[in-house]
Amino acid sequence: MKIIFNSNLDDPAEWIPELKARMPELEVEVWPDIADPRAIDAALIWTQPPDGLKGYPNLKAILSLGAGINQLDLASLPQGVPLARLIDPALTEAMKDFCLYAALRYQRQFDDHAAAQAQRKWIYRQPRAKAQTRVGVMGLGELGGAAARALADLGFAVRGWARTSKSIDRVRCFTGAEGLEPFARETDILICLLPLTAATRGILNKTLFRMLPTGARLVNPGRGAHLIEADLLAALETGRIAHAMLDVFSQEPLPPEHPFWSHPKIVVTPHVASFCTAVSAAPVLVENFHRAMAGRPLLNQVDLDRGY
């Protein structure tokens, strides 16, 4: 079996040995050094190569190197080739930790303490208990479900919202358009882990923000296009949202002139909430290589109608 590898973030020298250790017969060609496009069975890519993979007539699978596929221009990819997202245990674990960190940061008032430190002021205040701190997780799939469970395990009062009905122990779940307002009204810390689809694009907007309690916090480790940036700036101005942690942006890298960088109520991180590692992802990828060669459905195969 022979694959093409292409990424502007991932080092093939890190990934190829992990894959070959589990599948010695695998041959990997790193774009643009492709000997014969007809010999390529599958593509392992974060970003697509400029030729869009259309010149590879025997491609049996396109495997993303990330949890999403929004970095890909689907129209430029060959139609009918199964496409899969990459969900590995390390990705889920890192995202869960990011959410725990964010929830503790807000519950324990570390941002207030940082503001007081900047003014050399000692302001002692006991935080609201975790059991009285309501964390609302939007998206209850692989990542959102794991985050919601971990937050509940730590003792937060967790609510979840998803497109379809979900049941998670100790998490109060809300569903669909009619569930959004009752969910948002009970959310002190809002975490967005939705997939990016036509239905969720721009969902973090002024209509949603007005449903939140005054002084709510926003955490977005999902996708930048979930957020209407101007609506967040306005909500921070009125105090409807007290503070935000943003890890993803409509344009990445976030341009140097962007107002988020210097906003006193926004923490910017450079798309680091989660990441796959070669050692953790290799078993999932090798399984999907075997499935591709056998013509079987892929793990985490994308349903293009649903959008994820």
Place this chain on the structure above:
Amino acid sequence: MKIIFNSNLDDPAEWIPELKARMPELEVEVWPDIADPRAIDAALIWTQPPDGLKGYPNLKAILSLGAGINQLDLASLPQGVPLARLIDPALTEAMKDFCLYAALRYQRQFDDHAAAQAQRKWIYRQPRAKAQTRVGVMGLGELGGAAARALADLGFAVRGWARTSKSIDRVRCFTGAEGLEPFARETDILICLLPLTAATRGILNKTLFRMLPTGARLVNPGRGAHLIEADLLAALETGRIAHAMLDVFSQEPLPPEHPFWSHPKIVVTPHVASFCTAVSAAPVLVENFHRAMAGRPLLNQVDLDRGY
């Protein structure tokens, strides 16, 4: 039973109802409104009243409103009256969360991200895995033991150091003076949760810092007097210590002119790493009131020779 209550931090209106709900016969007098000092059976105090409790001839117990007793001037208290620290489940839980937060903050490089944000720079870097991040906990008692277990549960590589030999699952424990150097050499994130005694005063000093790997992080939610402040400033200067989170200080509130406030590599929080709450502490206190009246040993009774 009748007690005296005194604190410069805790509101008696919050504590008295929780205590009386569990012990209706309890009478509480808030200093300085004491009708008859001879009628007082026990003292519940954070800070001692100016009279030092020596004018209360029938005092059977002195109960601290905190985990430590270092806020008290022991010489001014009546000798021979049993003294107890207050360890309640909320205190342990809050301290554990503070340590999880601090470890994630450093492992996930949030301080580097904050420095990059201040410069409007997008610097993508994957963190070292938790299993390769060595957290060293000094002090393995009620608080340090709980923190070490929780950090190990989360996946960190945890080491512990204590005066006497301890055994904690998945925590590599080092003991006594001869164990300090091998412990410190393997510690990327050092968390101090020791009791403050003659033996631990000033233990966070240049000798210890020189044993740490270059670029180590220091977290001190213990007591301010554990730290030699000038040695920390010097270690931050050389880079031996890359960053510090300090919650306690030799002088509290930290004076406005103190260099820690504006140090770019120090996070100052106002002694909030942990705290008792009335609802969580009341059962422990009521148990100790009963023990005091019966002349039995107190929960968390202080051994004055040991110092905690």
